[in-house]
Amino acid sequence: MSYIVKVQTTASRMAVIGAAILIPVAFVLPLFASRSLLQDLFFIFTMLTLAQWWNLLAGYGGLVSVGQQAFIGMGAYAMFGTVILLGWDPVPSILAGGIAALFLALPTAFFAFRLQGAYFAIGTWVIAEITRLTIAQWKQLGGGTGTSLPRSATRDMMFVDGIKVLFDTKTSVARDILAYWLALILVVLTIAAIYWLLRTRRGLALAAVRDNLQAARSVGVNPNKIKWLTFLSAAFGTGLAGALIYMQKARISPDAAFSVVDWTAYVIFIVVIGGIGTIEGPILGVLVFLLLQSILASYGTWYLITLGLIGIFVMLFAPRGLWGLLTENTGIQLFPVQRRLFMNKKLSKEK
Amino acid sequence: MIFLDSLIQGILLGGLYALFAAGLSLVFGIMRLVNLAHGDLIVFGAYLILLLVSLLNLNVFVATLVAAPFMFVLGWILQKFILNRVLGDDILPPLLVTFGLSIVMQNVLLETWSADSKRLSAGALETASLTIGPINVGIMPLLIFISAIVVILVLNLIIYHTSLGRAFRATSDDPVTASLMGIKPKNIFSVATGLAMIVAIIAALYLGVRSNFDPSIGPARLIYAFEAVIIGGLGSLWGTLLGGIIIGVAQTVGATINPEWQILSGHIAFLLVLMVRPRGLLPRAFD
Numbered sequence: 001m002s003y004i005v006k007v008q009t010t011a012s013r014m015a016v017i018g019a020a021i022l023i024p025v026a027f028v029l030p031l032f033a034s035r036s037l038l039q040d041l042f043f044i045f046t047m048l049t050l051a052q053w054w055n056l057l058a059g060y061g062g063l064v065s066v067g068q069q070a071f072i073g074m075g076a077y078a079m080f081g082t083v084i085l086l087g088w089d090p091v092p093s094i095l096a097g098g099i100a101a102l103f104l105a106l107p108t109a110f111f112a113f114r115l116q117g118a119y120f121a122i123g124t125w126v127i128a129e130i131t132r133l134t135i136a137q138w139k140q141l142g143g144g145t146g147t148s149l150p151r152s153a154t155r156d157m158m159f160v161d162g163i164k165v166l167f168d169t170k171t172s173v174a175r176d177i178l179a180y181w182l183a184l185i186l187v188v189l190t191i192a193a194i195y196w197l198l199r200t201r202r203g204l205a206l207a208a209v210r211d212n213l214q215a216a217r218s219v220g221v222n223p224n225k226i227k228w229l230t231f232l233s234a235a236f237g238t239g240l241a242g243a244l245i246y247m248q249k250a251r252i253s254p255d256a257a258f259s260v261v262d263w264t265a266y267v268i269f270i271v272v273i274g275g276i277g278t279i280e281g282p283i284l285g286v287l288v289f290l291l292l293q294s295i296l297a298s299y300g301t302w303y304l305i306t307l308g309l310i311g312i313f314v315m316l317f318a319p320r321g322l323w324g325l326l327t328e329n330t331g332i333q334l335f336p337v338q339r340r341l342f343m344n345k346k347l348s349k350e351k
Numbered sequence: 352m353i354f355l356d357s358l359i360q361g362i363l364l365g366g367l368y369a370l371f372a373a374g375l376s377l378v379f380g381i382m383r384l385v386n387l388a389h390g391d392l393i394v395f396g397a398y399l400i401l402l403l404v405s406l407l408n409l410n411v412f413v414a415t416l417v418a419a420p421f422m423f424v425l426g427w428i429l430q431k432f433i434l435n436r437v438l439g440d441d442i443l444p445p446l447l448v449t450f451g452l453s454i455v456m457q458n459v460l461l462e463t464w465s466a467d468s469k470r471l472s473a474g475a476l477e478t479a480s481l482t483i484g485p486i487n488v489g490i491m492p493l494l495i496f497i498s499a500i501v502v503i504l505v506l507n508l509i510i511y512h513t514s515l516g517r518a519f520r521a522t523s524d525d526p527v528t529a530s531l532m533g534i535k536p537k538n539i540f541s542v543a544t545g546l547a548m549i550v551a552i553i554a555a556l557y558l559g560v561r562s563n564f565d566p567s568i569g570p571a572r573l574i575y576a577f578e579a580v581i582i583g584g585l586g587s588l589w590g591t592l593l594g595g596i597i598i599g600v601a602q603t604v605g606a607t608i609n610p611e612w613q614i615l616s617g618h619i620a621f622l623l624v625l626m627v628r629p630r631g632l633l634p635r636a637f638d
Contacts, residue, residue: 064446066387111622114629115581118385118442122577123625126618129574133615260570265454272447301458308455315448316436 002344007199007336015334026184030167030177038180042248044286045183049190049241050263051270051282053234056194058268059277060203061230062210067124068238068264070108070131071101073257075239076246077135083153085140090149091158094182094243101239102232104131109231113224125260132258146253154250179248186244190237191335195279197233198337206230207337261304269311275321279335284323352485353607359486361603365596366496367561370554371576372583372591373502374547380586381523381543382438382536384445388452390573392548395456396422396555397564401469411471415556419549426548430541438540453570460566471559495557499595502550503588509546519543523586575617582624584631593632597624 030038050068057063078100082088088096104127112123136144155171163174197203208216209223216223242263246252256262266289274285289307296303318325327333375389386392396418403414433452437444479490510516518539521529526536558564558572578598583590598617605616624632 058443062443064443066446066450111625114625117383118446119577119581119585121385121387121446122574122581125574126578126621130615130618130622133618137611261454265450268447268450272451276443301462304458305455305462308451308458311451312433312448312455315444315451316433319444 003341004344005339006342007339009333009336011332011334012336023184023188027181030180035173035176038176040290042176042180042183044290045180045187046241046245047266047270047289048282048286049183049187050238050267051274051286052187052190052194052279053237053241054264054267055271055276055279055282056197057230057234059271059281060198060206060210061227063227063231064118064121065112065124065234066121066260066264066268067108067112067126067128068234068267069258069260069262070104070124070128071235071238072242072245072263073128073135073254074104074131075101075242076252076257077138077141078239079243079246080141080147080149080252083149084147089156089158090153090247091178091182094240094247097243098236098240101242102236104239105232105235108235109228113227113231128258128260132254135258136254142253144254146251146256148252149247149250176248179244182244182247186237186240191279193233193237195335195337198279198335202226202229203337265304266307269307271321272311273307273314273321275323277320278323278327280333281321281323284326285321288322354604356486357603357607358600359488360492361600362596363488363492363496363599364603365579365592365599366492366499367554367557367595368575368579368598369499369592369595370495370502370550370557371572372579372595373499373506373588374550374554375576376580376583376586376588376591377506377550378544378547379580381519382540384434384438384540385442385449385577386434387446387449387573388456388569389449389547389551389576390569390571391453391456391460392426392569393551393555393558393572394564394566394569395460396548396552397471397559398460398464398469400471400552400556400559404471411473411556411560415552418552422548422552423545426551427541427545429548430544431537434544435537435540457566457569464566466565466567468563468565469559470563471556473560477560491557491560495561498553498557499592502553503592506546506550506588515542578617578621582621582628582631584634587631587633590631590633594624597621 026041029041033041050072054065054068057065075097079090079093079097082093082096083090108124108127111127112120115123135141141147154175157175157178159178160171160174163169163177164171167174167177169177198206205216205221205226208219208221209226213223242257246257270285270289271282272285273288274283275281292306293303296306314321320328371390371393375386378384378386399418399421400411400414403409403417404411407414407417409417433448434445437448473491476494477491481488481490481493510519518529518534521532521534522536522539529539530536575595575598579591579594581594582597583592583594597620601620602613602617606613
């Protein structure tokens, strides 16, 4: 008797072809698209990046963090800091933002991992508050009121001149195109990295730890190592996204950069509504999120009430989200991670 | 002298945090539920008292008494129809549902009451003070602290000396065995959340009398309450009071050094205790 292990499905092969077409199209999109469409897509890509990282933490790792705004704020402030205090160009400063978030994740994980189960969430939230309060004391970066990127830095940003010549356009439009491209690269790399991680042995270990800690230990998985790895990579990705978001905004304040609603509540609702524990879910979720936003945008409070109610409703009646409802009936998986066994009939006959 | 003064203020402030936290501690002890909407439920309670005061022209204390049964029913319904459905081995659903509830409640309150800050008035009691030796102590903070002790005494009395409390403890230890003995864990959970909401309305009264409140302050207050529960040790109500006092003292002492450090020093004290005693100061439950 022999068997083969398969991960690919027909749908996943089609998804690869789809991505191979969509990604190049997305890259040349600034040639045709309006500026407002690019700004909307920038928003979608950055929110999707945040949602994917949170989903990796909560949906795959079982680490429900309500303090991801710590890494957004830290990444954004580190970006502003390197630009304002060290005179760096904003584009490489984004990387500094990711690294700063990674460094913040070390003490955060040290404290939050001491807290069992649901109290982990509270631990991450406390650290986010401490970071916000501490950064609000940093007078050189505007203290509690915040600050803006200096005009000289935004005007002479890397690549902007090239884009201006290439597209024959104004500096402000060129900046939006640059931000759009960076967001596109970030979201593609994020999804690719997470999918790759889940397909490796580490991804399997991660799911094992989430599903049954004792059983995972008994087959030789080190749950601590895998938790640290997940938490640190999510912090790095979230920090990069935070720095990029605030590079585009060019203005920062502690209350905005460390906002629970903007960077954690929205992200949680996107993941929950779309389908937690799948890569497809957040993609679907961010589209629903944008749709609701365009309908209810002028009613700030009603928008949040609706999102919250949908989120609660989904958790109660369809805990696997919209994507879960879809796959329950069709079995479609665009990013399969399960290893499925198939009997190899030919071989078994020969033997 | 300033330090002694801020120490006493801090201890009294800790009573308020313990009141915020007692409901959380009770609910966590019995069903391992972390309710992220607890702070918003307290703020809702404060608005409910305000509504009763302005509609029926009641005294705030009487209004709290009137509101208490209503809050019990609200908690009971919340548990029975929403939270009981998501309780289980997976910690994700209850966290996400209560998080959603928190966002919904904040925005419903914002829509109905606007963002203007409000206050409950307790009349002359608010400014009255007592002179003990060289120290002046406000009657109101003292009353809050005493209320916290009374609430914890009553809760402990219920938990350790009544049949309801026996059911609480049995369900907390082992819900499956408890249900073999004729206890319905889900009904017990509903009663417990109802009880937690009665504690919440007491917390709401003092929240509104002591400082201004608006629809968005729930989470900020909740975080101190969670810190008190965690460093006190999960499942111990006296531990929660101790935790509240530590946070309160750290805040007032921090504020005397530099007003901007008030909140920060509370959080730092939390981390320090967590570093030294990961399971809290007076842990009861092992899980």
